[in-house]
Amino acid sequence: ALGDQINADDYQRLLFHDKALIPVELKSQESNPGAEFGNLTQIRSDSLQSPWLNRFRGEYANGLTSARFSDWWDTSAITQSDLPEEEKKVEESEQKAPATPVELATLTNNSPFMLMMNHERGRVLLLTSSLDADWNNLPAKPDYVTFLHEAVFELSSGRVFRNLQTDEPIVIPVPAKTTVEQIAFLDPNGKPATGTIKADPAANAATFQSQNTSLPGIYNLSPKPGVQTDLKEDRFVVNFDRSESDLTPLNEVQQKTLTEESHLTFFKTLDELKQAMFSDVSETEFWRILLLIFLLLMVGEMFLTRRLVQGGHSTLPEQSQT
Incomplete structure (x- = not known):
């Protein structure tokens, strides 16, 4: 997480170039001077599209998207086109797919707030604002601790993700001696897509990785x-x-189970459904019975009122004056 104590030049030189942890460019430190006039900078709810961030969207969240940001770092991902020509040739000769950070969340001013990228055998998550209360009020929100827990779990999880969002990298272990020439990686159109295999001789393992999931x-x-x-x-x-929903029709065994356990009735044609709906046999409404009870109560009330009126009012005996 970036804050006010970092040296942009040192971070750019040591951590944020294309061969380091995550290739991003630190442009400038920005602030929101209009916060006191109601011009708030917050997390865009519709930008939280990653599965582990869905629970924090506006319709489900308990405060994460309502956090206010006063300062942040303006950043941009370093793409393949931003590299010098010499580095581009090296990338092409090594048959590596361009590694580009994925924006997982943005602010309401369209500045990136959260970026993630695979690095070696792990993942790197970058926040462009602080995790404490210096630049925002995230720590005061009920979702803060849950958000940190989910972020740590996402970074440390070793499972293979097969349901991904657009531009999320595909990472999967492959046999140790597998090479790029031995595999076929096809996109949804059936066309070859680029990928890279990183071998780990010490662990006798290898990992296939591709960033081409647009x-x-x-x-x-x-x-x-x-x-x-x-x-x-x-x-x-x-x-x-x-x-x-799964639109696969139910078989006879499944229909029988639902009929016996859930008391459901299945119809093969629309005519059968109409006949069952409008026939006297299928009538299950209670409104007629309720209406009859209501009428009986009204008649009973009228009868009792009539008896009281016909009987007149009883007079109380006069008390003797003392």
Whole structure:
């Protein structure tokens, strides 16, 4: 997390160049002079698209997107086009995919707030504002501790992610002796996509990594035909809509189970459904019974009132005066 105590030149030289932890450019330290006039700088709720950040969006959050930022660092990711020509040639000769940080969250002024990128066998998460209360009031929000927990869990998790968001990197372990020439990595259009394999001889392992996930759909990683390798075919889904239902029709066994346990009735045609809805046999409304009870109560009330009126009012005996 960046703050007011960092030296931009040293950070840029040691940590933020294209060969270091995360390739970003520290442009300038920015502030919000209009906060006292109601011009607030906050986290954009619609920018929290990563699965582990969905719970902090405006419709679910308990304060994270309402945090106010007074200062932050204006940053930008260093892309392949920003590199010098000599470094571009080195990247191409090594057949490496360009490593670009992914913006996980932005501020309401469209400045990046949270960037993440794979580095070696881990991940790097960069926040452009402080984690304490110097530049924002994040620590005062109920979601603050939960956010830190989720961030640490995301960074330390070793599982393979197969449901990804756009521009999130694909990272998966592969057999130690696997090479780029032995694999076929296809995008959702069935066209070859670039990727890189980093070997770790000390651990007798290797990792396949690709940053080319800008297209939504299914990505396929498999060995090329005729190649002898221990690599198994694998698939990854980018921008998978988890709200979609499975439209596969139920079989007879599933329908029978739901009928017996949940008391559901299945109809094969629309005519059968209409007949069941409008027939007397399927009538389950209670409004007629309730209306009859209401009418009986009204008649009873009228009868009692009539008896009281016909009986007249009883007179109390006069008390003797003393």
